[in-house]
Amino acid sequence: MKKIGSILILSLSICLSALAQDEAKVLINGRETNQAKISLGQVFTYSVAVSTGDGGNVSDPRLPDLNGFQVTKLGSQVESRSQFINGSFSFVRKQIFNYRLQPLREGQFLLTPAEVTVGAQTLRTHSVNIDVVKTPGGVRPSQPPPPDQNVGDDSGDPFGDDSQDMMDQADAIFNQLMQRNLPKAQQAPDINPNEAFFVRVEIDHTKVYAGEQVTASWYLYTQNNLTNFEPMKYPDLKGFWKEDIEIATQLNFSNVEVKGIPYKKALLMSYALFPIKAGVATIDPFKLRATAIIANPFGMFGKPYTFTKSSTPVKIEVLPIPQKDQPKDFSGAVGSFDMQARVEKTTVAINEPFSLKIRFSGRGNAKQIELPALNLSDDFEQYDSKNDSKFSRDGTSYKEFEVLLIPRRLGDLKIPSLSVSFFNPKTGKFERRTTNPITLKVVAGKVSASQSNPSTGF
Secondary structure (H helix, E strand, C coil), X not given: CECCCCCCCEEEEEECCCCCCCEEEEEXXXXXXXXXXXXXXXXXXXXXXXXXXXXXXXCCCECCCCCCEEEEEEEEEEEEEEEEECCEEEEEEEEEEEEEEEECCCEEEEECCCEEEECCEEEECCCEEEEEECCCCCCCCCCCCCCCCCCCCCCCCCCCCCECCCHHHHHHHHHHHCCCCCCCCEXXXXXXXXXXXXXXXXXXXXXXXXXXXXXXEEEEEECCEEEEEEEEECCCCCCEEEEEEEECCCCCCEEEEECCEEEEEEEEEEEEEEECCCEEEEECXXXXXXXXXXXXXXXXXXXXXXXXXXXXXXXEEEECCCCCCCCCCEEEEEEEEEEEEEECCCEEECCCCEEEEEEEEEEECHHHCCCCCCCCCCCEEEEEEEXXXXXXXXXXXXXXXXXXXXXXXXXXXXXXXXXXXXXXCCXXXXXXXXXXXXXXXXXXXXXXXXXXXXXXXX
């Protein structure tokens, strides 16, 4: 993966403390500031981080007006830790909400404070001024390509040799790759753009259930050498939850035929899309401008001509999840998943916290699954929980919850079996998953290694 330009990461952090007054701060690259300057086309991460010592419920942030930016929700993560000091426990919880922003135009933008509700109180960050400027002279690789080398060439790498050390910022690399500043090309209204290049979106389904995956991939087709790529508009994808599958960091062409005409084809980007609600959802166009080097009829003296092309919008029919016979424990998730529950040890000390882990994995978007009801007796106190999730390129995903429990009675205690239902779009039916009950032995004092018996792992 090649490194082109720098990547700006913008963080807005809200800090809470049980021992100090609540406060809101804005951080850029870990430093407190009220302003930032970025180049048009750069992608940065906007994060709202909330820390609290009382374990209160934290709402999703109410973001400022982000008109002028393409916004992608990256999800959230929760971290918590406990301490045993002077005979009592203290807990610190940190929840981070991440969003990826890409400016759509130049100008100055005021991001007013974000708001987060923690328990009964509302916290606000500082406002931030974002100055979006045009990259002076374009984005240049550290080692410029030879003058006769074009993006459409099958040989060589025109994008430099630096190693990219931030895999999760592939969008930023691609955006900058597509904005290389090359000499201005001539306009050629008499040339048919279809003979130069075109952009096509390919999808695997046009009729799905709400929450079912649609894989959308955008490809570039060309008969000529291309330079001076510039994305004019990325798809908004409103009405979809989006997960990245692959973002091109260099264009790898293969030979194909379209209606008997030879073309070279390269992947631009591929997303897993999950429609949010029933109805009709539209995969809107991706618009690209590029320069084609077109030879004369004798195959000599190629000249540059600039064209703007868009992919065709695609309508997706989204079916509602059936309401009839919908189980009470329906999680809202669509796909086929397995569920497992385990504890690290089956012998625990009274009044000492231990972790119960519940993991969902399978095909579909497990990130949509919520923590199921534990139905615990009064012998347990449920103190805190956090979760971790990931979506993979092959369409599988997982989500794991870690729940902190404290036993309040000696003897044999039982964590009852858990039950969750999903909707499987392949069968058109609801499917239920259950776990085995877990029996714990609660003893007085500390638990030695010889007393601890690990439960069956995932």
